[in-house]
Amino acid sequence: MASFSFFLLLFIHICLLLGLSFAEDPFVNYNFVVSYITASPLGIPQQVIAINGEFPGPTINVTTNNNVVVNVKNKLDEDLLMHWSGIQQRRTSWQDGVLGTNCPIPSKWNWTYQFQVKDQIGSFFYFPSLHFQRASGGFGTFIVNNRPIIPIPFDTPYGDITIMIGDWYTKNHTALRKTLNAGRDLGMPDGVLINGKGPFRYNDTLVPDGIDYETVKVEPGKTYRLRVSNAGISTSLNFRIQSHNLLLAEAEGSYTVQQNYTSLDIHVGQSYSFLLTTDQNASSDYYIVASARFVNETVWQRVTGVAILHYTNSKGKASGPLPDPPQDQFDKTFSMNQARSIRWNVSASGARPNPQGSFRYGSINVTEVYVLKNKPPITIDGKRRTTLSGISFVNPATPIRLADQYKVKGAYKLDFPTRPLTGQPRMETSVINGTYRGFMEVILQNNETKVHTYHMNGYAFFVVGMDYGEWTENSRGTYNKWDGIARATTQVYPGAWTAILISLDNVGVWNIRTENLDSWYLGQETYIRVVNPEPNNKTEFPMPDNALFCGALSKMQKPQDISFATSIKGFETEVFFTLLMMVSAFISLF
Template sequence: MALCSFLTMLLIHITLFVSLCYAADPFVNFEFEVSYITASPLGVPQQVIAINGKFPGPTINSTTNNNVVVNVRNKLDENLLIHWSGIQQRRSSWQDGVLGTNCPIPPKWNWTYQFQVKDQIGSFFYFPSLNFQRASGGYGGFIITNRDIIPIPFGTPDGDITIMIGDWYTRNHTALRKALDAGKDLGMPDGVLINGKGPYRYNDTLVPDGIEYETIEVHPGRTYRIRVHNVGVSTSLNFRIQSHNLLLAETEGSYTVQQNYTSLDIHVGQSYSFLLTTDQNASTDYYIVASARFVNESLWKRVTGVAILRYTNSKGKAKGPLPDSPNDEFDKTFSMNQARSIRWNVSASGARPNPQGSFRYGTINVTEIYVLKNKPPVTINGKRRTTLSGISFVNPSTPIRLADQYKVKGVYKLDFPTRPLTGAPRMETSVINGTYRGFMEVILQNNDTKVQSYHMSGYAFFVVGMDYGEWTENSRGTYNKWDGIARSTTQVYPGAWTAILISLDNVGVWNLRTENLDSWYLGQETYVRVVNPEATNKTELPMPDNALYCGALSKLQKPEDISSATSIMGSSRLFFTLLMIVCALIPIFR
């Protein structure tokens, strides 16, 4: 009887859990300890931001619909936020990790992020978003793989390789920040890093001896997926691998029409993944190169990152000159035409960007239009600032989303202009009032002398057009309304415009900014506030229990509770473990 009762109760519990076994999404858990280390990526000892003692930090591996839990211990001497660049946190800007949305993690504190990577695949990265910290490191890759039931539009690669490229200064982020505060330009970077390491000594004059460089080992006759992220400060980089073609396959969550490139311009904040076939002979190693673009190349020769691709049967070191970068001195449209050639693979299966399940974005009626124009830095109230449409954004002491939650008045204004201001520029906390389920057209006009990259949190937008000159209403005639790439970061060339379309179906407060760290730090950003007017909680997740408080709400902040982070991590692991045990028992009792 006892056994019968036990089995009866077990079957009842199994019945209750069975739906969860087929519907619940797994948790993946990570521990991040963010601290300073001393490193010499360009041969000069300097302070670097590491995660778990490593620079760059670990790559987060997850799968579509996974619940990601990252427990962050801030061991820096200043506030910290981790931003998940390109991760569309559906229904929750509470975890986005930017100052206009979240209160920072204080020094020596512990805080846990928890979000779901819903309806996504692809190559992304994370980085510290405050105080110019990305210039000192703290970044790493973020991979979202497809679920097994969803096919990918290429054969399964033999390996997966993450490559972080970016310009680098031997001054740390605090020194760079002070220079900007003093109204100075940062000047030419000291080099380009590849996976946190300096250049291979391909030239005895340009590269000093004793610098550690990155070596990537591959087997001959195989195909690898290489995910490349530009995590630098402000320099566009041309990426290439000597004697090898790069078959573009995906960018920031969208599969692309596959085509070969001998090199590709990767702008600040952008991510691409290529299929690399190791089909060359192994007489020598091969150069992997990331070199500065849209600069005076004779002056910037030393600002070049060089790593080594080594076949397992290689017979010697790489030698000779580096493979040439694009020669477009007299053709300024080369890079733009290359960007235009990147098209969305509309026939591929897999998770899709917003609007969910829609491929005919070109037939959706536009409900609101914003022309956002940036110019060279200006002086406002005695300070050197950058602007977007004449407004230099001021981060509020109380984050916008937190102010909404507690109905704190006067934190921001919903008055961001639809067209650039004609009067004197001003410093304000001015926010775009987005219409829920609206379809927004944004024209990014770059009237500066350098390339700008623009990113929007919480969304993938459709890049539908770009050209030189001033955008006009007639420019819409050149838009790609069928297979424009969907991504979260796009470049805008100097003296040119880029047009994007955004389906505002993700409720929250989302950062729209330049990815160039110097321009971002000085105010070239805003936020898009998207609120569901209906009385429902189905379109946004509730405020997390461990939310931090600051500004006007700082009195609500309780002392740090270390156990809360542990309990979140522990409960998710325990729940998932129990769920897996029950699911494993189901076939026994069927």
């Protein structure tokens, strides 16, 4: 009987321990099979990258502090990395999914990502980061909901609608890659997709018959949360819905001051949440439009995405001309002033109960300043390349974080210049040496003739200023030091600058780049390395057990172990039921 009591007590302890484990932040599991399919979004059959047979891929829908486990099976014929754009993976860049940080997943392999969406809310998206693959698809929406105990600064919407927009070519990513490698521009896109579909036939000349288009169905008299992401290649798009206002509510993890827009420019890589009230009559459907910006609109007319907003009691199809885009031919500051009008809601709670603005970024002393200047593509060593501050980034054979872990010498240089180089541009693996817990000011200076969008992994930065011309020390007098939006992606207009402030509190190696896919592919990026110098580093998670090896460490890579794909949560559940069966079997003996 003593044995029975002992094992019963042991069983209770096991249950309590596992119960405590389950009571912590929950795990959310996804399985992604990444493969090619044939689709015809613009009416021409082409190779598209799908996830679980879907294009775009499935939405990842989680809640603040969830542990996200995504098992990725690579069925492409080339290496793959999945990147979670805007997701601030706290204390680990091992799961970031970019080549300077992680070894790629080989073809026919599977690899499991695991990270926590710690203290974060908002609208984001994911995509494949290698080999120009995003131009063929593989992207999807990533939503992080607030915890129920944290109020949102608006009434709970009736529904949640996700929309992915982006420019599109009928050639696949391998053909587009060859064009860039040959030193040529991609040229004008063939169209704009909305949720992976081509335009509604609003014009018989511009839009051929038989193209499948997106229809968004809504109930009259309701308010919806509309999450819109530009996952395209390099085209800024103006988003608008005929006869409806877009009440801006959130931008990449920060609640905004709520303002109505008849249309909003959404640049490559950016995500927004709008509150859409279906308050119009239902005499007909309404156009949803995403059209190219900062181009010759007469020539680019066909580069327009058109979907349909359909009220359930609608009496007819949408007809007539599309709603007009912004008329800023004679006011080049329209879009910039619109961007400046997007402000942080400093009284709203973000992922925590305290107000978003309690950080008071404007009163923190800047510890380091970097001016990152781009220029039009140039030829370096016989190759067409793009640069930041005179350096065209070369991805290391051994990823930076892995090289640090195993003390691989010569994998990269910590010598990225604080100001643009004045001499001959060069190709290098040159990295910014960030100071842990420092406060970095970065000036993004765009010396090209097109809009660029810049993104930094692992962080939300504060967009404090933008203007035309060359940035100077005196430009700081124009900074917004109170309610500048905190986000992961910001536009820089041609011949202009944008200033951002970054609190370097997240240890790791983090990519900073243009989101314009062609310029990124040709080298317009670098990394910020943030290391905690304390001997007992408790601020970064250890290297994961399933880390891949490549470059100088490729001999350390073991053959693929298919059984490793089981998630942690699945493992815990399996252990729990195994123990339960063992103890039950033992008890049955008494």
